[in-house]
Amino acid sequence: MGIILHELVGTDQGRPFSPHCWKTVMSLAHKGLPFDRNRVSFRDIPKLENGYSSKVPVIRDQDQLVADSFEIALYLEDRHPDRPSLFKGEGGRAMARFVEGYSQMILHPFINVVVLMAVHNLLDAPNQAYFRESREKIFGRKLEDVAAMRDAKREAFTASLEPIRKMLLSQPFIGGEGPLFADYIVFGAFQWVRVLTPYQLFDRGDPVQDWFERCLDLHGGVAREIKAAV
Structure with missing residues (x-):
């Protein structure tokens, strides 16, 4: 199973708007990693992943959960050092x-x-x-x-x-x-x-x-x- 990104939407499921979630979308794309997008509302966030985080983005990478766009970027960098770097050192x-x-x-x-x-x-x-x-x-x-x-x-x-x-x-x-x-x-x-x-x-x-x-x-x-x- 690939990476799942939990991200924020309103009534229009095709219009994800969170700036922090967009950081993660771009980070995943930068690394060339396939991912699925699970789009949720504000009130759905506390129900995600057994209440893992009060905010999105959250990613699930198999059995690993990571919240916060910066922490996700660090995780992706360390997990996939062979792919294009997000930081270059x-x-x-x-x-x-x-x-x-x-x-x-x-x-x-x-x-x-x-x-x-x-x-x-x-x-x-x-x-x-x-x-x-x-x-x-x-x-x-x-x-x-x-x-x-x-x-x-x-x-x-x-x-x-x-x-x-x-x-x-x-x-x-x-x-x-x-x-x-x-x-x-x-x-x-x-x-x-x-x-x-x-x-x-x-x-x-x-x-x-x-x-x-x-x-x-x-x-x-x-x-x-x-x-x-x-």
Whole structure:
């Protein structure tokens, strides 16, 4: 039996949207490993694998369970050292930790605002109730009030991409000449938006948009197979 990836969807089974699950999709594809995708809702996650994890992604590799996209990438790297590397050594692992911090602390706060209502609207009634209660507790205000701040925050988000733009002047990927797990960390955040809403993250001609398009074409276009939201 091959690897099983448990990933998050709403009512549309063909639109997996979790940024963390997309990191794992790209990691598995990078390694050239076949896998099956088990798509579940928020409320289904605690039932998975006898309650193994409160969050997805989770992979089952025969009798081995691994949760968390970074831990999964490390597991795949160590389990399959003969396949294309996700890190290219300890320096790559350390770099990916920095990129993960940048993505979660700088990029995700704005993207959360962008996708908030799109996620809510994609869920069925029980999952909408769970999502609204849990997110309004985090934000301390109604979802609609949080989402209304989107356009006011966009300029600061655009500025926050400047380190990536500068890097892309000298190389096509965060990983250098080819992608590494560090690329998939940032890619997952932008794919989160792409599959949920037509909101334009990038200004025309932004090199980060060009990089994102290159990532969509990787590994036979596995990420582009999910059509962009309209």
